[in-house]
Amino acid sequence: MILILKEGTPPTRVEQLCDFLKTLGVTPSPILGEGVTIISLVGDTSAIEPESLELLEGVERVIRVQESFMRANRKFHPEDTLIRVGDTLIGGEQIIIAAGPCSVESQSQINEVAQAVKASGVQLLRGGAFKPRTSPYAFQGLQAEGLLYLERAARQSGLTTVSEITDPSQLELFIEHVDVLQVGARNMQNFELLKELGRINKPILLKRGFSNTLQELLMSAEYILSGGNDQVILCERGIRTFETATRNTLDISAIPMLQRMTHLPVFVDPSHAGGIAWLIEPLALAAVAAGADGLLIEVHNDPIHALSDGQQSLTPPQFAALLHKLRPVAAAVGRTM
Amino acid sequence: MILILKEGTPPTRVEQLCDFLKTLGVTPSPILGEGVTIISLVGDTSAIEPESLELLEGVERVIRVQESFMRANRKFHPEDTLIRVGDTLIGGEQIIIAAGPCSVESQSQINEVAQAVKASGVQLLRGGAFKPRTSPYAFQGLQAEGLLYLERAARQSGLTTVSEITDPSQLELFIEHVDVLQVGARNMQNFELLKELGRINKPILLKRGFSNTLQELLMSAEYILSGGNDQVILCERGIRTFETATRNTLDISAIPMLQRMTHLPVFVDPSHAGGIAWLIEPLALAAVAAGADGLLIEVHNDPIHALSDGQQSLTPPQFAALLHKLRPVAAAVGRTM
C-alpha cells in the first residue's frame, strides 16, 4: 500500500504519520522524491482500509498496489485449478455443460429432462429446489423433496448434479444429496453462507452478483478458499446496466479478465444473462469463443408450463441443436466439448 | 394483467389462448378493439410471470397493470404506518435519528458514543456486531459480545438500539438484545432471512440493496409483511452507478417515490451513500428537505482508529453541529426533530 502525501507536508508530519502507521502493525517506509513524498507500507495490509488512511492529515491519496485476494490470485498460483466432479474434470481442455430446468417440478419432469440432456452429451444436471424469488407469492421450489428428485434423476441417467443453496441451514441436505453446490447471484455476498461453504469438501459454483465487480467476486471466492475449500468455480451470468432490451447484460469480457486474475475455472450462464430463449445460442457461441470453461443452460421439457424462467429455457431438441452448433466453435478455439 | 396480441392473430388462436390461461387459475377476458386485440386477466395474477406468457404464440407483449406488492402498497393502505420503538414513534411528524459507530469495538467505546449522541437528542443507538465485509481478512465484528455491549450502553443512556442481523441463526440473540433489527444492503434479497423476520414481532430496518430497484425493495418488504410482521422501515443508502467520485450515488428521488408507492416509513443513510465524512452534512440536509422520516448516521469517538468505515464517520462534536443545522431545515418543511 502506498500513501501519496499532500504537497508541502513538513518532515515532522511525515514522521508523525509513520509513527501512527506502525501502530497498525505494518512498517512504513517514507520516500522523498522531487515534488512528491510517498510512504510505502511493508507487511500484511489486508486488514487495512485504504479509505480510512485518507482521513489522516497530510495524506492526499492511498493506493492498494497488491490485490487483496491472495488465494484466488493467479500471481501466487499460476497453474489452472482443476476440479473433479464424478468422472468430469472442470477447468481443463474440455468445455463442461450443466443443463436442466430452473426448478425441479416433479420426478417425471426432471427424469425426462435428465435423459434428454444426457443424450446430448451433458455432464451435469442442474435443477433448483430452493428458489430465491423476488416475490413472496411466486413458486418457492419443492425444497428437500426437489433435491431428492434431482438426485434420483441424475443417478438413473449417469449424471452429476448442481443445485442452489440459499441458507446455511440447508447444508447437511446438500452435502448428502448434491454434487456441486451453487451460490446464486443474490447470495454472492451472503458472507455467513460463504464461510460455511469454506468448511466443506464439495465443489462450489459461485455466481457473480448482478451488480458486483470482478474484484468483489474474487473476494467472495476468497471467503471459501480461505476457509479451506479450494474447489470454487466462478460463473458470469449477466450484470445490471441501463439497457433494458435484455434482462441483464452478459459481461463477455469477464471471461478473459477473470482467467487472467485468477486460476479458478470460469463458467457462463447465457440463460440468465439474456433472459430470452432465442438469445441463448448467440451468447453461448460467444462465451465458448471467448474461452469459457463451461456453460450453465436452462432446459425444460415444457417451457410454457414451467413454474419459473420458462421464457429463458430451451426445449430438449433446441438444446441438442445448440450443442451441435457449439462444437465446431469449441474446436476452432482448441477446446473439446 | 393484460396480454397484447400480435396483429392479425386469428379468433381461433385467441380462443386457444383463453383456454390455456384458464388453466393458470385466472379468468381471461378477450377484448377486440380496432387494430388491436387484448386479453385481460381477472383474478389473482401474483404468481404469474408476465415474461413466461410472452412465450405463447400470438402474444406480442404482457403488461402487469397492478403492482405485485400488495401489503406494502399505499393504494390498499393509504394511511402512513407508524412504528413504536420504546418512547419513539417512527413515521410521524418527528424526524428520527439513529446514530452510532459502524462497529461496536469495546464497551467503553460504545458507552462514550452513546452518551454523546444521547446528549445531541438522538433516539436510536446504532452499532454493528456482525459485520458483512467484502474481504474475509477484514474485521468481522465482536459478534454476540458486541450486541451485549451495545445493549448495555443504550440502557445506561436511555436509548433504544438498531443493529444488523446477517443470518437466521442469530435470530434468538437479536430478539433478546436488540430493539430494531437491520437488514443490510447485501442481504436485501436474502429471502430465507426475510422469511424468518416476517415471523417475529420486532421492527425491521430494511436497507435497499445497492443495485436494487424500488420495486424490488418493496417486494422484499412484502416478504416480511406477508409473514405477519408489519413493522418495516425502509432505508435508502445510495446506489451503484458509473460515477466514482462518491462511494455510492444517493438516490434522493427514492424518498418521495417510496412515500407515494408505500405507507412504510423511509429513512436515509447519508454515511454509506457518500462514503466521506464531509458529505454527510449536505446529504442529510437534502434528505430532510426531501421528506425523509429518519436518518442513520455513523458517529465514532475516534474515526482514525475505527476498525471499519472511519472515513465516513462524524465525531460527536461534528455530529452535534450537524443536528444544529438540520433542525431549521426540518422546521422549514413542517417537521420536528
Add this chain to the structure above:
Amino acid sequence: MILILKEGTPPTRVEQLCDFLKTLGVTPSPILGEGVTIISLVGDTSAIEPESLELLEGVERVIRVQESFMRANRKFHPEDTLIRVGDTLIGGEQIIIAAGPCSVESQSQINEVAQAVKASGVQLLRGGAFKPRTSPYAFQGLQAEGLLYLERAARQSGLTTVSEITDPSQLELFIEHVDVLQVGARNMQNFELLKELGRINKPILLKRGFSNTLQELLMSAEYILSGGNDQVILCERGIRTFETATRNTLDISAIPMLQRMTHLPVFVDPSHAGGIAWLIEPLALAAVAAGADGLLIEVHNDPIHALSDGQQSLTPPQFAALLHKLRPVAAAVGRTM
C-alpha cells in the same frame, strides 16, 4: 399506442378523453373489458410522447406497442441491408475488417500501417483526423491534413477508408476524401450532425453512445435514414457500467438483438470496448461467434509512442495473428473472412 385507464373511470370521462385524443390527429377507439378500460389509438402516433398522455386524468399507463423507429425496423424491411464500399460488400456472408491507428500521425505512419493491414487481408483502413478528446490539452488530431494522408495511404494500398466526422462544417472535406464517415459514440445524439449525414450519399458507420440503449441507437439511425441516406452501419463499442476492470463493458447481446430489431449491418469495436490490447483477441472471437458483420480494430506500428489509444492497439504482427485465429471461428459459424 394503448392507454390503460384507471379502475372506475366513468364513461363520461372516457368520452372526454377520446375527444381530446382526436385533437392530436389520431383516432381513439375505446375498449371496455371486464375490470379494465383501454383506449387504443389508430393512426400515426410517432410524434406523440406516451409520458405526456399519462398526465391526463383517468389514465393509468400509456404503452407504445409499435416501435417508433420505422425505416430501421426489420418488421417493415425484412431482408438484410447490403452496403457497397469500393469492391467490398458489407452486411453479407463475409465478415469485414476495418483496421488502422486511432489517429493518423504522419504520412509514413499511416502508410506503414496501411500496407501491413492490407497484407493481412483487410478491406477498410481506419484512421482519425478530427479527434474528440475528453481533455482540451490532449492531441486533437491532424485535421484536414490527416484526412489527406489517410486517403493517400489507402489509395496506394488498394484500401477504402473510414474516419470520424465531428461537426457538420467538415462535411465537404469528408465527402471528397473519405469513403465511410464514422459518427463517434459521443456524437451519436448530435442530431444536427445526423440530419446533415442523412442528406449525403455515403455510407455512415454509426457508433453506439456508451450509455445509449439499442432503441436510442436505432432512433439515431432513423435520423439518417429518414433524411434519405439508407447506408447506415451500426457499431457496438462497449457501454458504461459499474465495472471498472475494463474501460467499457462490451454488450455482446447487442449483436443478435440489433440483428433482430433491424436490417442494418452490425459491427463491433473490441479495441474501445476492452480498452486493453490483450483483450482484443477474446472479444473479437466472441463478436464473430455471436454474428457480427464486421470488426473495427486499432492497429498501430508503434503503440508505445502512439499519440492516442496506444494501450488498446495491436501491432501489425499481433493483428495478423489475430486474423489467423478469427478465420476458423468465422468458418465455424458459416461466415467467410
Add this chain to the structure above:
Amino acid sequence: MILILKEGTPPTRVEQLCDFLKTLGVTPSPILGEGVTIISLVGDTSAIEPESLELLEGVERVIRVQESFMRANRKFHPEDTLIRVGDTLIGGEQIIIAAGPCSVESQSQINEVAQAVKASGVQLLRGGAFKPRTSPYAFQGLQAEGLLYLERAARQSGLTTVSEITDPSQLELFIEHVDVLQVGARNMQNFELLKELGRINKPILLKRGFSNTLQELLMSAEYILSGGNDQVILCERGIRTFETATRNTLDISAIPMLQRMTHLPVFVDPSHAGGIAWLIEPLALAAVAAGADGLLIEVHNDPIHALSDGQQSLTPPQFAALLHKLRPVAAAVGRTM
C-alpha cells in the same frame, strides 16, 4: 504523475524507462523505496495518457496525482466565480431561478409564461428553440423564430434568457438574441461546439451528460475556460442508472462534490432529473438544502398540450406554490431567493 513499477524491475530497466519518459517532455525522478520503486514525473503531464504508459515493460500502474482540469480547479482558484447576467449575480448568496417551457411554441405562449414566472420572482426565462429530440419525428422546435419570441417575451417582462444551442452554425443568432447559452446533456462532449463557446463572451450553462462523470463535466468546462471564456455555470440534471421508477436519477451529491472540486456555480434541473411534475417539489427542496446556486425548472401554461416534456412541467400556480415552499428552506441554509 506517478509510475509504480513491478516488483523486481532491475535498475537498468528503470534507467531505460527514465530515458524514454524524457522524450515525452517531462522530467522523471526515480524513487527507490523498500519493496517498491516509483518514478515521479515533474512538469506538464496534461497531454500524457496514464493508460498508455502502462504499456511500458516493468510498469505496474500509473496514477495521475494532479487532476487534469486546471482552470476549473478550485485548488488554483479558491474563490467562487461570480457571473453577471443583466442585474442578476449568479454564484453568490442568492439562489437564482430559471423557469419557462421546454419549447417555445408561440409568441403568446411564451409571453404568458414569462409574465407568470416574472410575477413569482424569477430572474431568467428559459425556452428551447432548437430541440435535440431522440426521434426525428418529434417536434424539433421553432428554431430562429422561437429565439425571437423568447427574446421579445423576456424584454417585455424584464427577464434575461437562457436557451439551448445545438450546433456551432447557430452561434451568431444566439450571440445576438440570447443572454445565457445552454449546452444540453447530449452535447456535453460535442467538443467542436465547446471550442466555439470558448471564444465568445457570454455565460454558458453546461449541463452534465446523463452518463458523464463529474471529472468529465469539468474537462468539458475546461474546453470553454481554456478558450478564454470564464463564464461557465454547471448544471446537474440527473444521471442514467438501472432504476426505472424515475426518468433519471438526480445525483444530489454532485452539488457538494462539484463545489469542492471547482469554483464555478452549480445549478440543478429537477424537471429532467425526475421526469414527472410532482417530483419537482421534493427534488428542488433537496437541491436548495444541499447548496445549489440555482434551479432550472420547466413551467408551461398548458402542460397537457405542450409539444414536449409536458409531463415534467409545472403550471404557473404550481410553480408559485413551489417557490413559496423553497424560500424558508433557502433561508434555513443561509441563502436568499
